[in-house]
Amino acid sequence: MRIFTAAMATETNTFSPIVIDKRAFEASLYAPPGTHPDTPTLCTAPITVGRRVCAARGWTLIEGTAAWADPAGLVARTTHEGLRDEILEQLRAALPVDGVMLGLHGAMVAQGCDDPEGDLLARIRTLVGPEVAIFAGLDPHSHLTAKRVAAADVLIAFKEFPHTDFVDRAEDLWRLLADRLEGRIAPVMSVFDCRMIDVFPTSRAPMRGFVDRMIAMERGPVLSLSVIHGFMAGDVPEMGTKVIAVTDGDPALGARIAADLGAELFANRGRHLMPALTPDQAVARARAAPTGPVVIADMWDNPGGGTAGDATVILHELIAQGVTGAVIGTIWDPIAVQLCFAAGEGAEIPLRFGAKSAPDTGAPVDARVRVLALNPTAEMRFGDSRVPFGPAARIGFAGVEVILNTVRAQGFDPSLFTAMGVDPMAARILVIKSTNHFHAAFAPIAKDILYCSAGKPYPNDPATTPYRHVRRDIWPICPDPFCDQP
Incomplete structure (x- = not known):
């Protein structure tokens, strides 16, 4: 098997005045092919875990560029397009491949592009064709767009906040990719839109118990469950909380599970965030x-x-x-x-x-x-x-x-x-x-x-944040986004 892997990740606060350019990636992590260190960054664990998995199986791992910038404002257009095209050229040179494994964040926004990850995934799908497996890891503080879901076979987000499980989730991705390539599973994704903006720390109830139960449900045909928390500082059209269920060829089961989990999250809206003092x-x-x-x-x-x-x-x-x-x-x-x-x-x-x-x-x-x-x-x-x-x-x-x-x-x-x-x-x-x-x-x-809660350098109240692009039928902007009225 020949697997291509790369990473392109940052988290964009669209209200931040700090523009991310190439130097911001170089200050945090810019690793051309083969130069990624042995230790992962938050979003590059698929590369370091992939080295171990491929070595054990005798597979060929072709490493592309890994780039991570600490969160800030919009990514400069030339920086985004330069990194994207760099990775695409590396993949083109590596063809044919059996699979593509990406480390993404999921909340990147660039000048002129609301969905850089969706753009990258769609271009990769065009390059490799419909049969090649495309898997990617995401930070839960991201935006799950329809473009990403259409282009990828499997998307898995960290379950924990704090994100102590980023290596564990990379191992999940590689385990499922191996099962997919060796014909043991036929993964399909189902998504439920919770129509809400919230913060979900897993170090306290109710989210702690929710994540524990979600992990316990991952057995049999239920291959993976993820909650995309959303990133409230990203003013993009598809921002918000969503649930991903990956099943073994059973999208109806996945849809039911994702809807049940999403309804539970919505029922607890506003109760997840820790109380704050002045x-x-x-x-x-x-x-x-x-x-x-x-x-x-x-x-x-x-x-x-x-x-x-x-x-x-x-x-x-x-x-x-x-x-x-x-x-x-x-x-x-x-x-x-x-x-x-x-x-x-x-x-x-x-x-x-x-x-x-x-x-x-x-x-x-x-x-x-x-x-x-x-x-x-x-x-x-x-x-x-x-x-x-x-x-x-x-x-x-x-x-x-x-x-x-x-x-x-x-x-x-x-x-x-x-x-x-x-x-x-x-x-x-x-x-x-x-x-x-x-x-x-x-x-x-x-x-x-x-x-x-000291000052407001971060837009922390979605009910009053001056969004320009976020949909209006989403809680707390809309008190009841699931009502039938327009």
Whole structure:
């Protein structure tokens, strides 16, 4: 068997002013054929798992380019088309192939193209013909378009949020691809549109039990079940929550299961997201805790959702309440980092940092700071992945420490702090910029976890977000999208 594999992935916040160009991919991951590292990124696990699977079976794996950029705004047209055409040319050179395995995110939006993944899949289908198996992995915070479903044989999304299972889902993809190529199954996809916009953390009820039951249902003719959560910061026509059921040649069964699961999600709409505190409430509660560390999640200034990650709202509140022993990880400010590197470790300098990217991110901080640590290649762990966030600087002032970073990344793991010389267990308060991906790694060490809604750098209320392209017959824009009235 000859299998072609490649990855083209990023998550586009269409409200973000930060345009993604080729340099953004190069800063995160741009790996031409054969140069992908042994460890996967979030969306490239199909490549690293594929190496192992194909080696064990004696199959030929032809690797194309793998590209991942940390989430931001629209992808530049030349960057999108350049990466797309690069992969298509590599596939054309590899023909004939028996299968195509792709690592995608699913929420990419480019200048002039609302559906880059659908465009890529459709072009691949045209190249390889109707008989070649096309499988792809997706992030659940994506947009499941009709074009993608028509072009692919199997689409599987991560089940967990935080996405701790991205390698597991890649293994599912390869297992089903092997069964398909060796004639044991004839997979078909069925999709149910839940007509809703919501957030579905699987670290808490009701989504925790829902995912556990979904996994238990994957047996016999039910090959795979996925929930596409949707990505509320993507203003595209087909945004929203959907359920995918992959069955062994039984689309009617798949349709029934997808509809039942989708109806359950819709019945719980608005109950999935974790409760959030205001900045003054979160800081006061963390400050009152008898022991630390208490984790405050700045949930809407999340670079993993396409924001800059430079909001200072919680930092200003810490200062206002006179908190000491807090460490902020991170505030994105490449200029401030450059100034800290020029001054050197141990230097004391006047510094203005933060709140440069957009409204509703607070005000820049002006302080005389000490440069406590510098790391030109700072990175943190995320499961089997390594996530760069450096060059980075750690500064201290007024009893508070702040990690300033150059490469935007949300807080996934306590190694964010240890990479900069901080013992997270010794801190009273740890502030991280993440909606929920941090939870799996921080829950074992945190005395308490507080979710804080601080400002609106991210469009977090779909009922009032000024969408231009999102359909109107979707909850909460429409109170009852399943009513029969127009």
